[in-house]
Amino acid sequence: xxxxxxxxxxxxxxxxxxxxxxxxxxxxxxxxxxxxxxxxxxxxxxxxxxxxxxxxxxxxxxxxxxxxxxxxxxxxxxxxxxxxxxxxxxxxxxxxxxxxxxxxxxxxxxxxxxxxxxxxxxxxxxxxxxxxxxxxxxxxxxxxxxxxxxxxxxxxxxxxxxxxxxxxxxxxxxxxxxxxxxxxxxxxxxxxxxxxxxxxxxxxxxxxxxxxxxxxxxxxxxxxxxxxxxxxxxxxxxxxxxxxxxxxxxxxxxxxxxxxxxxxxxxxxxxxxxxxxxxxxxxxxxxxxxxxxxxxxxxxxxxxxxxxxxxxxxxxxxxxxxxxxxxxxxxxxxxxxxxxxxxxxxxxxxxxx
Amino acid sequence: xxxxxxxxxxxxxxxxxxxxxxxxxxxxxxxxxxxxxxxxxxxxxxxxxxxxxxxxxxxxxxxxxxxxxxxxxxxxxxxxxxxxxxxxxxxxxxxxxxxxxxxxxxxxxxxxxxxxxxxxxxxxxxxxxxxxxxxxxxxxxxxxxxxxxxxxxxxxxxxxxxxxxxxxxxxxxxxxxxxxxxxxxxxxxxxxxxxxxxxxxxxxxxxxxxxxxxxxxxxxxxxxxxxxxxxxxxxxxxxxxxxxxxxxxxxxxxxxxxxxxxxxxxxxxxxxxxxxxxxxxxxxxxxxxxxxxxxxxxxxxxxxxxxx
Numbered sequence: 193x194x195x196x197x198x199x200x201x202x203x204x205x206x207x208x209x210x211x212x213x214x215x216x217x218x219x220x221x222x223x224x225x226x227x228x229x230x231x232x233x234x235x236x237x238x239x240x241x242x243x244x245x246x247x248x249x250x251x252x253x254x255x256x257x258x259x260x261x262x263x264x265x266x267x268x269x270x271x272x273x274x275x276x277x278x279x280x281x282x283x284x285x286x287x288x289x290x291x292x293x294x295x296x297x298x299x300x301x302x303x304x305x306x307x308x309x310x311x312x313x314x315x316x317x318x319x320x321x322x323x324x325x326x327x328x329x330x331x332x333x334x335x336x337x338x339x340x341x342x343x344x345x346x347x348x349x350x351x352x353x354x355x356x357x358x359x360x361x362x363x364x365x366x367x368x369x370x371x372x373x374x375x376x377x378x379x380x381x382x383x384x385x386x387x388x389x390x391x392x393x394x395x396x397x398x399x400x401x402x403x404x405x406x407x408x409x410x411x412x413x414x415x416x417x418x419x420x421x422x423x424x425x426x427x428x429x430x431x432x433x434x435x436x437x438x439x440x441x442x443x444x445x446x447x448x449x450x451x452x453x454x455x456x457x458x459x460x461x462x463x464x465x466x467x468x469x470x471x472x473x474x475x476x477x478x479x480x481x482x483x484x485x486x487x488x489x490x491x492x493x494x495x496x497x498x499x500x501x502x503x504x505x506x507x508x509x510x511x512x513x514x515x516x517x518x519x520x521x522x523x524x525x526x527x528x529x530x531x532x533x534x535x536x537x538x539x540x541x542x543x544x545x
Numbered sequence: 546x547x548x549x550x551x552x553x554x555x556x557x558x559x560x561x562x563x564x565x566x567x568x569x570x571x572x573x574x575x576x577x578x579x580x581x582x583x584x585x586x587x588x589x590x591x592x593x594x595x596x597x598x599x600x601x602x603x604x605x606x607x608x609x610x611x612x613x614x615x616x617x618x619x620x621x622x623x624x625x626x627x628x629x630x631x632x633x634x635x636x637x638x639x640x641x642x643x644x645x646x647x648x649x650x651x652x653x654x655x656x657x658x659x660x661x662x663x664x665x666x667x668x669x670x671x672x673x674x675x676x677x678x679x680x681x682x683x684x685x686x687x688x689x690x691x692x693x694x695x696x697x698x699x700x701x702x703x704x705x706x707x708x709x710x711x712x713x714x715x716x717x718x719x720x721x722x723x724x725x726x727x728x729x730x731x732x733x734x735x736x737x738x739x740x741x742x743x744x745x746x747x748x749x750x751x752x753x754x755x756x757x758x759x760x761x762x763x764x765x766x767x768x769x770x771x772x773x774x775x776x777x778x779x780x781x782x783x784x785x786x787x788x789x790x791x792x793x794x795x796x797x798x799x800x801x802x803x804x805x806x807x808x809x810x811x812x813x814x815x816x817x818x819x820x821x822x823x824x825x826x827x828x829x830x831x832x833x834x835x836x837x838x839x840x841x842x843x844x845x846x847x848x849x850x851x852x853x
Binding site for chain 1: 554556558566679680
């Protein structure tokens with residue numbers, strides 16, 4: 193659990209909240225790797241974004257897949273979450289140059305993503321499991337390496353290395369038909385990594401992976417991010433995603449609803465006050481004192497010695513709470529935020545979907 | 546799994562250009578076909594036709610060296626050398642002329658059609674049917690490279706069954722006849738290559754277009770059968786049976802390639818049948834059909850993004 197008595201993120205100062213006309217979309221407090229340069233930012237220039245989507249829209253006939261999406265990603269891991277049909281896969285396909293935007297531009301290391309040269313910088317692991325089932329894992333990855341433009345010898349070497357990296361060396365000779373879901377995921381990640389791309393876009397990479405495999409994948413993704421790669425990972429496994437990164441982009445109805453760390457996004461959800469469970473030996477007195485605080489919008493007394501506080505502006509609330517507890521000498525035995533998880537935030541952002 | 550990146554080298558080299566990906570795409574497609582026994586069975590049948598021509602030419606050369614004999618034995622058959630020579634030269638046209646190669650292409654057509662009908666869904670259809678395209682399209686290549694790769698795979702098939710054996714027959718006849726044959730019949734070699742090119746372009750475009758449209762094997766076979774067998778029967782019935790205008794024969798696509806091929810081999814259409822449409826019309830039909838396929842593929846690859 194994050195330490196709620198500390199500011200959520202010291203980097204979040206001087207960041208702005210943007211809302212669309214309908215008031216639903218929340219522009220994130222921008223993290224350094226996902227940020228447009230503000231006029232007042234310090235002189236240190238940010239590095240060129242590895243992936244840039246600039247006001248991108250994409251229609252499928254009359255249906256809009258992605259609507260005015262702007263996203264800048266630099267080295268690090270970003271989670272992409274949202275309900276089915278939110279436009280995540282479309283966004284990923286735009287980012288990998290499989291789709292051409294109807295409006296806006298998508299750039300990979302400054303190159304138009306539609307350009308074949310740009311695709312050298314991106315690796316994509318789709319959520320589909322559609323392989324050439326008669327091929328072995330080794331043959332499949334080697335074929336994909338050849339498509340990247342490697343010579344035969346280099347393709348073979350890269351295949352060996354990448355299969356070792358994803359832990360598939362021993363099973364590489366088996367046909368894909370006989371692979372489990374987890375093995376298929378590993379092979380998909382291997383083919384995405386085979387050409388050492390700067391940007392790695394992974395659609396549901398943790399789906400079907402056993403717990404040990406998940407830990408290994410999480411470690412791998414962390415290591416790749418540390419090497420300066422940009423990872424955009426779509427997942428419905430929010431708990432796993434939380435372990436992987438704090439930084440998420442939330443999509444709904446083709447739009448980016450919010451981008452930033454979970455804490456930053458949560459902080460901006462003013463119309464959904466944070467719920468905090470407090471256990472104390474004087475719950476009624478504490479409730480009265482809390483109600484006097486300007487950020488508290490409600491207090492529910494629970495069973496036994498607990499109460500649930502609903503407060504806006506969590507950072508200020510926790511600072512005031514700390515002062516109150518120290519001044520009035522309340523004993524607080526337990527303190528827990530109830531709706532700061534990715535699940536809760538997603539639920540608020542998506543309107544209870 | 547080794548989460549450490551110790552053995553995962555950063556790549557600092559240069560990749561080949563996107564055009565280099567065409568062959569790897571074709572190579573994967575060919576691998577998918579070559580590992581199927583049914584393909585080798587059909588290819589063996591196609592080779593039987595080739596061997597009939599190959600050993601026929603050899604038999605002809607041998608019979609011509611036996612003209613002083615009263616009779617020769619071929620297995621259990623006893624025949625006069627002159628009759629055997631007449632049979633091989635005039636009936637089977639195994640005389641190293643344009644007729645030989647034209648007939649070879651015609652007979653091979655049956656096997657080519659069957660193989661392509663079966664191969665279409667494996668070569669192309671499965672990518673669309675099962676959604677394997679993202680693997681291709683996320684790599685450093687364009688949509689046209691993908692299509693070119695698939696067309697190249699079809700071209701390899703077509704030429705393995707037609708042009709390449711025809712060239713072998715040409716070389717064999719040159720060795721059996723005389724070295725001057727290679728010089729005197731260079732036009733024939735160009736005709737063989739031209740005929741092969743016509744087949745390659747038309748059939749690869751048609752196969753890739755129909756496979757992206759139909760995707761599955763059974764509809765592919767039905768459509769291919771309709772195009773190349775039913776339409777042939779229909780054309781025959783209309784022109785030869787009901788005495789319709791010979792241009793109705795243009796619906797027989799294989800016959801159109803045959804007419805164009807005959808022209809390229811230096812053969813007149815008067816040597817085929819009494820009622821044939823002009824060669825230019827056959828060429829126009831093939832050109833129009835190829836253009837339609839190209840336009841369809843162009844539209845298709847723009848929409849490929851929403852195909853799963």
